[in-house]
Amino acid sequence: MFFCWECWSNSLVTDVFYKKDWFEVLYKKWWLGVFLDEVLISFLEYRKIVTLKKLDNLLERALYYSSGLLLIIIACAVMISVTLRYVFNEPPLWADEAPRAFFLWMTYLGIAVATKQGKNIRVTHFIDKIPAKPRVYLETFMHCLVLVMLLTLVWFNIPILKLQSGGSMLSTGWSFLWLYSPVTVGSSLMLFYQSRLMVN
DSSP states (O other): OOHHHHHHHHHHHHHHHHHHHHHHHHHHHHHHHHHHHHHHHHHHHHHHHHHHHHHHHHHHHHHHHHHHHHHHHHHHHHHHHHHHHHHHOOOOOTHHHHHHHHHHHHHHHHHHHHHHHSOOOOTTGGGGSSSSHHHHHHHHHHHHHHHHHHHHHHHHHHHHHHHTOOOOOOOTOOOOOOHHHHHHHHHHHHHHHHHHHHOO
């Protein structure tokens, strides 16, 4: 047997070549994997944002149409009550409490929608005359005041809910929670939407 230097050198070159090609393939696969991971993460984040936007729009429409439906119910209830009271002289027992509860729910749900759309009544005569930078600080301060007010409403209404949870209305038999919970629900929704307005 004898040592073939040429064969050994060729095999060495071939091994090095294949090892280099193997590392290149690994590098390409790694880079492609990272790229695909980034694409997948971006796609999932995009889908998450789209889903959240759809849920947000769905909540807004639900609040909007619920407020409109409650307005129709209030108008019909008042019309029926007036007709029974003054035409038939038999006023219904629910004529006072039921429209009051519907009115509270309609008001606070409607305010939440108006807050989300930025359509609450504002007096901007003096604010419009303030320069841009001080105006930003002033409006941020005003938003903070609104948030403090809403937090106060939610915080102090919770004990009232606990206190009234065992009682019920005389005419309808509904729980008093139907009268006092709109403040908490509406203020919580306004707190959420007002925080978004301040961030934007």
